[in-house]
Amino acid sequence: MHGNDFAYELSFVPLSDVERTHRIERHGELALALRNEDIEKLDGALLDVKAGGLAMENPNRPASPTFDLDSVGTPTGSLAEQVAQVLSQQVNPAIVSHGGSAELVGVEGRDVYVRLLGGCQGCGLASVTLRQGIEQILRRMIPDLGQIIDVTDHQAGTSPFYESEKK
Numbered sequence: 001m002h003g004n005d006f007a008y009e010l011s012f013v014p015l016s017d018v019e020r021t022h023r024i025e026r027h028g029e030l031a032l033a034l035r036n037e038d039i040e041k042l043d044g045a046l047l048d049v050k051a052g053g054l055a056m057e058n059p060n061r062p063a064s065p066t067f068d069l070d071s072v073g074t075p076t077g078s079l080a081e082q083v084a085q086v087l088s089q090q091v092n093p094a095i096v097s098h099g100g101s102a103e104l105v106g107v108e109g110r111d112v113y114v115r116l117l118g119g120c121q122g123c124g125l126a127s128v129t130l131r132q133g134i135e136q137i138l139r140r141m142i143p144d145l146g147q148i149i150d151v152t153d154h155q156a157g158t159s160p161f162y163e164s165e166k167k
Helices: 077-100 127-139
Strands: 021-026 031-037 044-051 052-055 100-108 111-118 149-150
Touching: 021 111, 077 100, 077 111, 111 127, 127 149
Parallel strands: 111 149
Antiparallel strands: 021 031, 044 052, 100 111
């Protein structure tokens, strides 16, 4: 379930299966189990039943992705291995807070093909994330990189606001 900028997970489980890392709140006959680390992110949020199902209205926003390029060493191996290392160690930890991730699809010469997934797929800011975030990180970590080509099917994403980059 998505709402605003967060991705939400909702499941129905017996209270006896709820982990100790969760806080239980009771609302009449309904008991909600919330992960302790998510309580602050849900402050002021409203879970509403609408005609199409459940909708989450949350006034909070995830922190902007930050990229700590000094925390890891220089990537090693083939170009594909280097790109995969940077995506897994630098890019994905930063964009996961928005429910997204990036994966390497392929390499041709020095050019790499990248697919955005989850909350990034179809997001109106996907091209900004790719060009001003992911591409900048990849170029800093792998200076002789060629083109970075987005092969994401953004029309299949959950956000209706994506517009293709203007070339």
